[in-house]
Amino acid sequence: MQTSTMLSQLASGMLVSIEIFVLTLLFSLPLGLLVALGRMSKSRILSGIIKVYIAIMRGTPLMLQLIVVYFAPYYVFGINISARFRFTAVIIAFSINYAAYFAEIFRAGIQSISVGQWEAAQILGYTKTQTFFKIILVQVIQRIIPPVTNETITLVKDTSLSFVLSVAEMFTIAKQIGAREASIVPLMVAGLFYFVFNYVVAFGMEYFEKRMSYFR
């Protein structure tokens, strides 16, 4: 196999990895915020359900969750699973898993804002929703950048777990080529890719953190 063929195959895997990463963040961040709000809800039932959901997401292996999400339509609803569902299943599993982690980060962030901010806003006549979106959320975002960065870096590496559903991302492809060619090189290339990817992510988050440090 030519090096160029190998690289082009790895490159296509790389794009899929990036796609999984971006889509997961896109869905799990807003979902995580909703989950955090539900977790803090006055309704015991809602917050109870969400507690269980978070416990399951954090307490079981992500790899198992990927498999469960993939096979769920067949075992629960008797729907035949098409191969195209693999990618969708990966996005769903990653999104609901990361939403649980992000939710706990959001919750800690929201609860760390002094109650005085809410009270000042209430006296000034803001509604609860206005207060949350205009006053609280920006402060929360500033505070949670470091833990969110950690999760994001973990996500970059976790995308490789998609290999259990044979989604053609970086790691799956590197493993395949490596086995076929009896070579460690593809996996080393994959390792380098994850490293550089994370370097870029960390750089981006650091920039964002700087941009958000205009207030204290």
Added chain:
Amino acid sequence: MAEVLLEINNLKKTYEDGNEVLKDFSLTVKKGEVVSIIGPSGSGKTTVLRCATMLTPISGGSVAYIGKKALWEEDGKVCQASRQDMKEIKKCFGLVFQNFNLFPHYTVMQNIIDAPISVDKVPRQEAIERAKMLLERLGLSDKADHYPFRLSGGQQQRVSIARALALQPKVLFFDEPTSALDPELTAEVLKVIKQLAAEHMTMIIVTHEMQFAREVSDRIIFMEHGIVQAQGTPDELFDSDNARLRDFIGKFTS
């Protein structure tokens, strides 16, 4: 006769933990009056303000603004005004906190104009004009674009007063507005409050600054253990022979 702006009758407050903090507190404030509340720490001064501004639910009695009932007791249950009435009632008052509670992600200007714009729907340009005038009055014109963390405590408290005034409240409450400040900064905030008093702003001020209370107030209330122990004009109180009051005032006047 001046209009009655605030009327609190037989206010009772028991916190969830069963702590009966206010037993029977009444207070009537007319337009243009400045009333100071003094008393030892833990006597319930903050609780009075929190009940009057609806930050905390009351356990009994009544609160009314501009002759409109806000909270009252009926068949042993506390009722409150309809949403619509409550909205109007809440526009009547502002509150200045001990620790300012400015919004840290907003500049001084944004802190002052945001509520008028997004709550009262004042046109942006008008809100800015008003804010500029307020900043001028409070000696903060050069700070409009600063974020709160760059200001001294005294400046932050003056901004929070400006933020409250921007909504043009009829009554302004202060909860120990200078307790978080050192003496030098205290003076600049007290000066601003005196200036407001001279402009006949109606104010209810919880303070430990005895000399200031004496100068600025029309009436002083001395609270202890959730009860009004004495009240009257500053001279009446400062010359009172109530032993506890004399003792208390003595501690705070050096």
